[in-house]
Amino acid sequence: xxxxxxxxxxxxxxxxxxxxxxxxxxxxxxxxxxxxxxxxxxxxxxxxxxxxxxxxxxxxxxxxxxxxxxxxxxxxxxxxxxxxxxxxxxxxxxxxxxxxxxxxxxxxxxxxxxxxxxxxxxxxxxxxxxxxxxxxxxxxxxxxxxxxxxxxxxxxxxxxxxxxxxxxxxxxxxxxxxxxxxxxxxxxxxxxxxxxxxxxxxxxxxxxxxxxxxxxxxxxxxxxxxxxxxxxxxxxxxxxxxxxxxxxxxxxxxxxx
Numbered sequence: 001x002x003x004x005x006x007x008x009x010x011x012x013x014x015x016x017x018x019x020x021x022x023x024x025x026x027x028x029x030x031x032x033x034x035x036x037x038x039x040x041x042x043x044x045x046x047x048x049x050x051x052x053x054x055x056x057x058x059x060x061x062x063x064x065x066x067x068x069x070x071x072x073x074x075x076x077x078x079x080x081x082x083x084x085x086x087x088x089x090x091x092x093x094x095x096x097x098x099x100x101x102x103x104x105x106x107x108x109x110x111x112x113x114x115x116x117x118x119x120x121x122x123x124x125x126x127x128x129x130x131x132x133x134x135x136x137x138x139x140x141x142x143x144x145x146x147x148x149x150x151x152x153x154x155x156x157x158x159x160x161x162x163x164x165x166x167x168x169x170x171x172x173x174x175x176x177x178x179x180x181x182x183x184x185x186x187x188x189x190x191x192x193x194x195x196x197x198x199x200x201x202x203x204x205x206x207x208x209x210x211x212x213x214x215x216x217x218x219x220x221x222x223x224x225x226x227x228x229x230x231x232x233x234x235x236x237x238x239x240x241x242x243x244x245x246x247x248x249x250x251x252x253x254x255x256x257x
Contacts, residue, residue: 004041016053028064034083047095048076052083052108060090067094067120069138075102082108082126089114096121100139113150131168143178145200161247163200165193175251178244179210182256189218189256206240213241217248218257224248 003009003021012029020038021027027039028046034053039045043057047064057063064079066072077096080103087093091112096104097120104118107126112118116130119137125144130136134148137156142148146160149168154160159175166172167183167190176182179197181190192214197207213235217227228245235241248255 022059031064047079049079049081049095051081052085054083055081055085055087057087058089058091058114061087061092063087063091063093064095065092067097067138069097069120071099072097072120077120078103079106080104081106082110084109085112086110087112088116091116091118093118094120097138107144119156125162145196147196149183155253157253159247159251159253162243163193163196165196172256174253175247175255177247177251177255179240180214180256187256202240205236206238209236209238209241210244213244217244 001015001017001019004023006023007021007025009021009027010029013027014032016033016035018036019033022039022041024042025039026044030048031045033051036053037051037055039057040059042059043061045063049064075098077098079093079095085106093104096102100121101123104120105123107124109127110124112130113132115133117135121139122136124142127145128142129147131148131150133151135153137154139157140154142160143162145163148166149170151168152166152170154172158172161176161178163179164176165181166176170183170187171185172187179193181193183190192210194207213231216231220227231245
């Protein structure tokens with residue numbers, strides 16, 4: 001274990017022997033950090049925070065502070081961060097309140113660029129990119145391989161579907177379905193994320209089926225319920241189609257159109 005002499009590390013923290021802690025970093029009582037993770041200078045990690053293996057947390061990041069929620073009453077909730085994440089300069093990740101999942105969760109292989117904010121009770125999947133200055137309000141769910149462009153803001157309780165792409169400086173106030181592109185204030189849809197899907201190895205059959213489903217749901221004049229029924233009748237029942245349709249059916253806030 002390499003701990004710079006200017007760092008402040010609680011003797012109640014649980015650090016793997018391969019962890020590196022940079023100058024002036026502060027590691028609090030309830031923190032657990034896994035194998036080969038590196039904590040940069042002046043980073044502050046506090047509260048009940050679990051960080052996995054091979055994570056890189058850059059200078060001035062702040063993780064595990066109490067949430068910016070007036071309902072918070074001091075409950076001992078958590079931040080859970082998986083493996084192979086890169087958390088850049090000045091990122092803030094807040095601990096959860098006791099509502100719903102009672103944790104703020106970040107999966108594996110994610111990139112959170114500088115100045116991002118992840119609020120209480122958010123749940124991020126795997127291989128997500130938050131570009132510089134993305135701000136997530138509380139209780140947001142983001143599925144695997146989503147990309148959110150810089151300076152975008154996402155409303156609380158919103159869901160972002162897998163393999164979706166949100167353009168920079170967007171204001172997202174409703175759910176963004178999987179596999180699509182969205183942008184604007186308020187965000188609206190701009191077609192299928194075809195380039196992203198092909199880069200990630202989606203088959204021609206899957207892309208073609210998603211295109212057909214997209215046209216029926218978002219480009220026809222049908223009511224949403226009728227369009228979904230038409231998709232189930234006319235589009236090949238691939239897993240991607242079922243995921244798209246199920247996401248839309250379970251959107252209590254409504255979806256970007």
